[in-house]
Amino acid sequence: MDNYLKATPFFDYNHPAVSAWLQEQLAGVPDDPVEQMKALYLAVRDGIQYNPYVFRAEPHTLSASYALESGETYCIPKAVLLGAAARALGIPSRLGLADVRNHLSSPKLIEWLQSDVFRMHGFIELYLNGRWVKATPAFNQQLCQMMKVDPLEFDGVNDSVFQEFTEDGHAHMEYINDHGVFDDVPFDFILEGLQAAYGHLFTPQGEAGPVSGSLEQDMAGGS
Helix, strand or coil, rough: CCCHCCCCCCCCCCCCCHHHHHHCCCCCCCHHHHHHHHHHHHHHHHEEEEEEHCCCCCCCCCEEEEHHHHCCCCCHHHHHHHHHHHHHHCEECEEEECEEEEEECCCCCCCCCCCCEEEEEEEEEEEEEEEEEECCCCHHHHHHHCCCCCCCCCCCCCCCCCCCCCCCEEECEEEEEEEEECCCCHHHHHHHHHHCCCCHHHHCCCCCCCCCCHHHHHHHCCC
């Protein structure tokens, strides 16, 4: 279990920005692990905008501190930020990776990826009350409202994973492949998987950079 508590270059809870953010978010929160993680889950879910277009093939962009500093990122760094916060509190955390099919993605995002499958979707597992519980702080509340799905909640007891259907019964998210859980971010494994799935996004040197726009702009009909 010790590996799930360590600070790493990705789970960098000893970074000043992460430490300051953690102290700010827990002000007034009861000294109870479940209540603390519920508060932190909401802080990550809604305080960091979900934006897949900012992906860069650079390791530091998957760290907890970078997620905070950038203010917008995608599922893996958001999960890592929540996991780093947990480790700072002595709560074990591990990163989960899966492939999901998003039935409600924007046409622009599907065109960019050339697929409706999101490879290497990230979530976090937290060890609370003697068991591992999944938490998925990816989609912020405003984006969920645009997609007409309820934002994922987290109660510290039940797994928080993407809904299979929207509130009006349409297909939303389908988990199609489980890559397992990891005590640290397996950057090379993630990059290899993304290059295999979305080779057109990478240069011959293996580089990939962010593009303009956001998923919220897509859903609002913006450019």
